[in-house]
Amino acid sequence: MKIKGILSDALGAFRVSKVYKKAISNASSENVFPDPIGDLAKKLHPGPLTLRLIERTKIVEGVFFLTFEGVDKAIPLFRPGQFMTLSKRIGTSVLTRAYTICSDYRKRDSISILIKKMGGPMTETLSTCPIGETFLSEIGLGPFFYEPLRDSKNVVVLVGGSGVTPAIAMGYDSKEYDLTILYCTNSEEEILLREQLEEFTKTGARVVYIIRDGSKNIPCEKGLITAEIIAKYMGEDPTFFVCGPAPMLETVKRELGKLHIPPRRIRMEVPSVNVSAGALPVPTREIYELTLHIGKSLTKIPARYDETLLTAFERAGIFVHNACRSGACGYCRVKVLSGEFFYAPTSDGRRHADKELNYVHSCSAYPLGDMELLLDIPHDL
Ligand SMILES: Cc1cc2nc3c(=O)[nH]c(=O)nc-3n(C[C@H](O)[C@H](O)[C@H](O)COP(=O)(O)OP(=O)(O)OC[C@H]3O[C@@H](n4cnc5c(N)ncnc54)[C@H](O)[C@@H]3O)c2cc1C
Ligand code: FES
Structure with a gap:
C-alpha cells in the first residue's frame, strides 16, 4: 500500500468508514452464512435454562429425590458424573448451588438430583418449595466423568x-x-x-x-x-x-x-469451599465493607469475615456467575482493586496471570478488611 501522508491517510479512514457504513446499512439483519457446527453446538449446549420442579420424593429423613423438566428447552447433553447448578432469588439473596446429576443421561425430558438438607438456604427451599417452582440451571459441568482417552476401562x-x-x-x-x-x-x-x-x-x-x-x-x-x-x-x-x-x-x-x-x-469430587472461622486469621471486625465497581456504578455491601466474597454478593442479591464453588472453574472471578484477603489454601485454582493481576475466585476468598472490587456487569435471574 502506498503511504500518501498523515493528512490524506487520516481522511482516507473517513472514506473507508463511509463505505463500511453503507455496507452495514444495506446488510441483512439475519445471519445469511450457514453455520452447521455453530447450530449443532447451540443445540447440544444451549446455555442456562429454566427448570421446573415436577416431583419430590422423600427417601429418608432430610434426603429428597427431585426431578425437574425443562421449561422451554429439552435437557441438554451431560456426561454421567457431572453436576448442574440451580440458581434462584430467595428473599433478598440470590443463590447458586451445585448438584450432581443422578438420572439417566439419555433422558431428555427430565433430570434428577438427590439433595440432603444441610440447614442452608438452598436445601431448605428445595425441600419445601411448591411443585412447579422454577430455577435457573446450567447442566453438564465439571471434569468428574469417564473419558476413554484419559481413563482406564x-x-x-x-x-x-x-x-x-x-x-x-x-x-x-x-x-x-x-x-x-x-x-x-x-x-x-x-x-x-x-x-x-x-x-x-x-x-x-x-x-x-x-x-x-x-x-x-x-x-x-x-x-x-x-x-x-x-x-x-x-x-x-x-x-x-x-x-x-x-x-x-x-x-x-x-x-x-x-x-x-x-x-x-x-x-x-471437590466439595464447596468452607474454611471454618477458627482456621481464618483473627478478624479486626465481624463485618467489613466491600465497594463494588459494576459498570459505571459503585455499590457498597457488607461482608462477614467468616464468609467468602461470593457469599457476600449472594446475600446482597448481586448475581455473580458461579458453578463449582471450589476454586476450580473460575466463573466467579473478580478483580481486587484494593484490600487484603485470605485465600482458601486447598482450592487455589487461579492461573498465574490472575494472581499477578490480582484476580481472585470469589468463592475461595475471605475478606480481611474493607475491599474494593471490580465485577463484570451481572445479569439478573
Ligand atoms: C460439585 C458439587 C456437587 C454437589 N452435589 C450435591 C448433591 O448431589 N446433593 C447435595 O445435597 N449437595 C450437593 N452439593 C452441595 C450443594 O451444592 C450445597 O452446598 C448443599 O445443598 C447445601 O446448600 P445450602 O444452601 O442448603 O447450604 P450451604 O451451601 O451450606 O449454605 C449455607 C451457607 O450459605 C451461606 N448463607 C446462609 N444464608 C444465606 C443467604 N440468605 N444468602 C446467601 N448465603 C447464605 C452461609 O455462608 C452458610 O454457611 C454439591 C456441591 C458441589 C461443589
Ligand atoms: S465458582 Fe468455580 S471457581 Fe468459584
Whole structure:
C-alpha cells in the first residue's frame, strides 16, 4: 500500500468508514452464512435454562429425590458424573448451588438430583418449595466423568453417604466400562437408592457395600474403607472416581496412597469451599465493607469475615456467575482493586496471570478488611 501522508491517510479512514457504513446499512439483519457446527453446538449446549420442579420424593429423613423438566428447552447433553447448578432469588439473596446429576443421561425430558438438607438456604427451599417452582440451571459441568482417552476401562466408583449420586449416574453408562461401585455407609439403613443400585448389577456392574456397623441382612464388608478392602475389589489398573463427605475423601486419599495409585487415575469430587472461622486469621471486625465497581456504578455491601466474597454478593442479591464453588472453574472471578484477603489454601485454582493481576475466585476468598472490587456487569435471574 502506498503511504500518501498523515493528512490524506487520516481522511482516507473517513472514506473507508463511509463505505463500511453503507455496507452495514444495506446488510441483512439475519445471519445469511450457514453455520452447521455453530447450530449443532447451540443445540447440544444451549446455555442456562429454566427448570421446573415436577416431583419430590422423600427417601429418608432430610434426603429428597427431585426431578425437574425443562421449561422451554429439552435437557441438554451431560456426561454421567457431572453436576448442574440451580440458581434462584430467595428473599433478598440470590443463590447458586451445585448438584450432581443422578438420572439417566439419555433422558431428555427430565433430570434428577438427590439433595440432603444441610440447614442452608438452598436445601431448605428445595425441600419445601411448591411443585412447579422454577430455577435457573446450567447442566453438564465439571471434569468428574469417564473419558476413554484419559481413563482406564476398569472404573471403580468409591462413594459415601449421600455422595452416592455420581455412582447412580455412571451406573446408567456401565456398558461403556467395567464398573465397580464401593459404597460406604454407617449402617444398612443409610444406604440410599439401593433398588437402583441393585438394578445396575443386572447389567454387569458390581456393587459392594462397606458398612461401618456391618449387616446381618446383606453381604457387605464391615468397618471403614481401607486399602485392603479397596485392593480386594479394584482389579487391574483401575481409575477411581471418589465422592463423599470431606472426612471420607481424606481417608480415601490416604488409603489410595498406600496402594500407590498414580494421581492421574484418581478423580475426586471437590466439595464447596468452607474454611471454618477458627482456621481464618483473627478478624479486626465481624463485618467489613466491600465497594463494588459494576459498570459505571459503585455499590457498597457488607461482608462477614467468616464468609467468602461470593457469599457476600449472594446475600446482597448481586448475581455473580458461579458453578463449582471450589476454586476450580473460575466463573466467579473478580478483580481486587484494593484490600487484603485470605485465600482458601486447598482450592487455589487461579492461573498465574490472575494472581499477578490480582484476580481472585470469589468463592475461595475471605475478606480481611474493607475491599474494593471490580465485577463484570451481572445479569439478573
Ligand atoms: C460439585 C458439587 C456437587 C454437589 N452435589 C450435591 C448433591 O448431589 N446433593 C447435595 O445435597 N449437595 C450437593 N452439593 C452441595 C450443594 O451444592 C450445597 O452446598 C448443599 O445443598 C447445601 O446448600 P445450602 O444452601 O442448603 O447450604 P450451604 O451451601 O451450606 O449454605 C449455607 C451457607 O450459605 C451461606 N448463607 C446462609 N444464608 C444465606 C443467604 N440468605 N444468602 C446467601 N448465603 C447464605 C452461609 O455462608 C452458610 O454457611 C454439591 C456441591 C458441589 C461443589
Ligand atoms: S465458582 Fe468455580 S471457581 Fe468459584
